Amino acid sequence: MTDDLPTPDLVRLAESHGIATEYWSFFGDRVSVPASTLRAILHAMGVDATTDAAVTAALRDADDRPWRDLLPPSFVSRPGARALPVHVADGYDVVVTAVLEDGTTRALPVPDQQPTARDVDGQRRWRVEVPIPSDLPLGWHSVHAYERPIGGGDPGRAASAPLVITPERMPAPPTRPGRSRGWGLMAQLYSVRSRASWGMGDFADLADLAAIAGSRGADFLLINPIHAAEVTPPIEPSPYLPATRRFLAPLYVRPDDIREASYLDAAGRAAVDAARGPVAATDTDAAHIDRDAVWAAKRRALETIFAVPLSPGRAAELDAFTAREGQPLQDFALWCALEEYYAGAPRPDEAWDIDSPLVADLRERLAPRVRFHVWLQWIADQQVEDAQAAAKASGMAIGIMHDLAVGVHQRGSDAWSLRRMYAPGMAVGAPPDMYNQQGQTWNQPPWLPGALAEAGYAPLRDMIRTLLRHAGALRIDHVIGLFRLWWIPAGLSPAAGTYVRYDHEAMIGVLMLEAHRAGAVLIGEDLGNVEPWVRDYLSARGILGTSVLWFEREGEGFRPPEHYRASLLATVNTHDLPPTAGYLADEHVALRARLGLLTRPVEQELAEADAERAAMLALLRDRGLLSEDAGEQEIIEALNVLITASPAQLIGVALVDAVGERRAQNQPGTDREYPNWQIPLAGPDGRAVLLDDLAANPRFTALTAAVDSHL
Structure with a gap:
C-alpha cells in the first residue's frame, strides 16, 4: 500500500x-x-x-x-419503524421478548419468513427480522432472545440488549396564551453581573435575568454552555471546551444563596465576606472577567459553607441526589480532587488511568475532597432549578434554554472517566473553508460510534438528562456532529482529516426521547457546511434549525424573511459574530486587522462590509422599517423587527444588542490573541451594564418592546 x-x-x-x-x-x-x-x-x-x-x-x-451475535449491542427505533435483526444458529428457532421500563414483558412475534443465511466461523447463521410493534411505549426498555433447538436438544445462545423506543416527532414549542410563536433573550451568563455578583454572572443572576426577560414578554433565555471546567487555574474560558458535558460548573454557584450560609457563625460569615470582597469590587469593571480569581474566592467561601452540618432533611436530599447520579458523579468528583491533588505538579501516567491501583488508592485518600465536589454538584443543581422556576414564574412558556457543546477537553473528566467511549489519537475539527483555509482543530476527542452503541447510548442519555432536568429547551451546537464529525489523526493537519458517520437515527432518537420526557424544545445549530438532507431530517423530526440574518442570502442580496424556514430559531447574530452595534461601526474589520487575521487588504474588507451594510439598510427602508437619518439604536431595532416577518417559530434577541455593546465575545481563529469569553456586558459608553439597572435601560426596554409587539 x-x-x-x-x-x-x-x-x-x-x-x-x-x-x-x-x-x-x-x-x-x-x-x-x-x-x-x-x-x-x-x-x-x-x-x-x-x-x-x-x-x-x-x-x-x-x-x-x-452475524456472530444473536442480538445487536443496542437497538434504537421509532415505534414500528424498524425491524430488529436477530441472527440465529442453524438448527434453532428463536424466542424474543421485550421487558419494558415498568417491568412488564411483551412477546415479540417472530415472523414466518424466508430468512437470509451466511456461513460464519464454520457455522450457518440465519438472519430474522423481528418487527417492533407500533404500540410499544416510548422509553428505555430491553430486548431478550434465546435460541430454542428444533426437534429437541441442548438450548442455544441467549442474549439481551437495550431497546430504546423514541418519539416520531417533537411537538411545536409552547407559547404564551394567544400567541403562535415566541421570542427570547440570548446571553453569555458569565458576562451578566449584578451588584450581588462575585465578579461574574452566576446562577442567581440567571434567575434574575430570566425574570426580567419574562416580564418583557420573552418565552426563553438562551445562555452559553454551563458545563463544568477545571477546578484549578488556569480555568479554560471557553464554555465550548469543557471538562465534562455531564455535570455543571460550580464556578456559577452563588455562595450566599446556599441555605447553610445563613447558619454560619460570625467568623464563618466574616470569612465568606472577606473572600467575596475583592472579586465583588470588579463587578463594575467593564474590561475583563477573571475566572481564576472568581473561583479562588468562591472556593474559599464554599469550603467554609460546606463545613456547616446539614439538617436531616437536607442530608436526605443530598443522599438522594448522590444515589441518583451514581458512579459517574463519584468519578467526576474524583477527577476534581485529582486536579487539586496534582495542581502545579506533574501527574504520573498511572493517574490518567481510572482503573489503575494508584487511582483506586487516591479515591480512598481523597474521599473528603470527593465529598466536597459531590456536594458542589448538588448545590449547582439546586440553583439551576431555582433559575428555571424563576423563569417560569415570570410567564415564560419555555424558560431556560441550555447550550450543548460539541465536545470535551482532551484532558478533562469525560475523556478520563469515559476513555473507552473516545477515539485515541484523534481530534475533532473542521475541513478547510474560505475563513480557515488550513481547516480547524478543536482539540476535542471524538466519540467512537461503536462504543456508543455497545453502551446503549447511555453516556449521551445521561448528558442530555442532566441538562434538561431544569430547563425548557436545549440548543445543540454543531448538530451535524450527531450525523458526522471531521476526525483528524494526531500529528496531521486538519486538511488531512475526513468525515466519520454516526448512527444519527439512534443519536437523534435518544436526544428526542430525553427531551420528550423533560417537555423540552430542541434546536440544532445547523449553520455552515451542512448536507441539505440533514436540515430536512431535523425539520421532519420537529427539531428546530438555526438562522442568522447576515447569513441568509438569496441571489445577489439578502433572503426575504418570508422565505425562511418555519422550523427555526431566527436571530440577527450569534456569539461568533460581533454585536450589531460593533458590526455597524466596522469593529469586526478593525479587530481582525489588529490581530493580523485578514487575508485581504483592509480597504477591500471595509468596502465589502460597507456594501453589505448598505444592502441591508436599503432592505429595511424598502419595508418602511427605517428612516433615512436612522441612528444605531433604530437600525438594531429594525433588524430585529425584520426577522419577526419570518415564519420562524422562535425569535432570539441578543442581550448585547439590547444594551448597545460593541465588543465581540469571541473572535474565531484566535486563542490568546483576544480575550475570548471574558468580556463583561457593557453599553455604548463602555461602562458596565448591571442586572440591577437592566429593566430600566432605555435601549433594552425599547428593543424588547419592539420585538414583542410584532409577535
Missing part, C-alpha cells in the same frame, strides 16, 4: 466503519482521502489495517461481525 492512494479493499473497509473515503470540499472539489488517514482512523477504532493481509482479515471480520 502507499500513503497516497488506498486500495479498493481499504476503501471498502473504511466505508464499512462509516469513514468517508472521499468528500466534496467547501470549494466544490472532490477530495480523495489518503490511505494514511484511513488507516489511522481505523486504528483508533481498534481495526488493524497496517498491511494488505490485515485489511483483508479486517474486511472479512466487518462483514461477519453482525
Whole structure:
C-alpha cells in the first residue's frame, strides 16, 4: 500500500466503519482521502489495517461481525419503524421478548419468513427480522432472545440488549396564551453581573435575568454552555471546551444563596465576606472577567459553607441526589480532587488511568475532597432549578434554554472517566473553508460510534438528562456532529482529516426521547457546511434549525424573511459574530486587522462590509422599517423587527444588542490573541451594564418592546 492512494479493499473497509473515503470540499472539489488517514482512523477504532493481509482479515471480520451475535449491542427505533435483526444458529428457532421500563414483558412475534443465511466461523447463521410493534411505549426498555433447538436438544445462545423506543416527532414549542410563536433573550451568563455578583454572572443572576426577560414578554433565555471546567487555574474560558458535558460548573454557584450560609457563625460569615470582597469590587469593571480569581474566592467561601452540618432533611436530599447520579458523579468528583491533588505538579501516567491501583488508592485518600465536589454538584443543581422556576414564574412558556457543546477537553473528566467511549489519537475539527483555509482543530476527542452503541447510548442519555432536568429547551451546537464529525489523526493537519458517520437515527432518537420526557424544545445549530438532507431530517423530526440574518442570502442580496424556514430559531447574530452595534461601526474589520487575521487588504474588507451594510439598510427602508437619518439604536431595532416577518417559530434577541455593546465575545481563529469569553456586558459608553439597572435601560426596554409587539 502507499500513503497516497488506498486500495479498493481499504476503501471498502473504511466505508464499512462509516469513514468517508472521499468528500466534496467547501470549494466544490472532490477530495480523495489518503490511505494514511484511513488507516489511522481505523486504528483508533481498534481495526488493524497496517498491511494488505490485515485489511483483508479486517474486511472479512466487518462483514461477519453482525452475524456472530444473536442480538445487536443496542437497538434504537421509532415505534414500528424498524425491524430488529436477530441472527440465529442453524438448527434453532428463536424466542424474543421485550421487558419494558415498568417491568412488564411483551412477546415479540417472530415472523414466518424466508430468512437470509451466511456461513460464519464454520457455522450457518440465519438472519430474522423481528418487527417492533407500533404500540410499544416510548422509553428505555430491553430486548431478550434465546435460541430454542428444533426437534429437541441442548438450548442455544441467549442474549439481551437495550431497546430504546423514541418519539416520531417533537411537538411545536409552547407559547404564551394567544400567541403562535415566541421570542427570547440570548446571553453569555458569565458576562451578566449584578451588584450581588462575585465578579461574574452566576446562577442567581440567571434567575434574575430570566425574570426580567419574562416580564418583557420573552418565552426563553438562551445562555452559553454551563458545563463544568477545571477546578484549578488556569480555568479554560471557553464554555465550548469543557471538562465534562455531564455535570455543571460550580464556578456559577452563588455562595450566599446556599441555605447553610445563613447558619454560619460570625467568623464563618466574616470569612465568606472577606473572600467575596475583592472579586465583588470588579463587578463594575467593564474590561475583563477573571475566572481564576472568581473561583479562588468562591472556593474559599464554599469550603467554609460546606463545613456547616446539614439538617436531616437536607442530608436526605443530598443522599438522594448522590444515589441518583451514581458512579459517574463519584468519578467526576474524583477527577476534581485529582486536579487539586496534582495542581502545579506533574501527574504520573498511572493517574490518567481510572482503573489503575494508584487511582483506586487516591479515591480512598481523597474521599473528603470527593465529598466536597459531590456536594458542589448538588448545590449547582439546586440553583439551576431555582433559575428555571424563576423563569417560569415570570410567564415564560419555555424558560431556560441550555447550550450543548460539541465536545470535551482532551484532558478533562469525560475523556478520563469515559476513555473507552473516545477515539485515541484523534481530534475533532473542521475541513478547510474560505475563513480557515488550513481547516480547524478543536482539540476535542471524538466519540467512537461503536462504543456508543455497545453502551446503549447511555453516556449521551445521561448528558442530555442532566441538562434538561431544569430547563425548557436545549440548543445543540454543531448538530451535524450527531450525523458526522471531521476526525483528524494526531500529528496531521486538519486538511488531512475526513468525515466519520454516526448512527444519527439512534443519536437523534435518544436526544428526542430525553427531551420528550423533560417537555423540552430542541434546536440544532445547523449553520455552515451542512448536507441539505440533514436540515430536512431535523425539520421532519420537529427539531428546530438555526438562522442568522447576515447569513441568509438569496441571489445577489439578502433572503426575504418570508422565505425562511418555519422550523427555526431566527436571530440577527450569534456569539461568533460581533454585536450589531460593533458590526455597524466596522469593529469586526478593525479587530481582525489588529490581530493580523485578514487575508485581504483592509480597504477591500471595509468596502465589502460597507456594501453589505448598505444592502441591508436599503432592505429595511424598502419595508418602511427605517428612516433615512436612522441612528444605531433604530437600525438594531429594525433588524430585529425584520426577522419577526419570518415564519420562524422562535425569535432570539441578543442581550448585547439590547444594551448597545460593541465588543465581540469571541473572535474565531484566535486563542490568546483576544480575550475570548471574558468580556463583561457593557453599553455604548463602555461602562458596565448591571442586572440591577437592566429593566430600566432605555435601549433594552425599547428593543424588547419592539420585538414583542410584532409577535
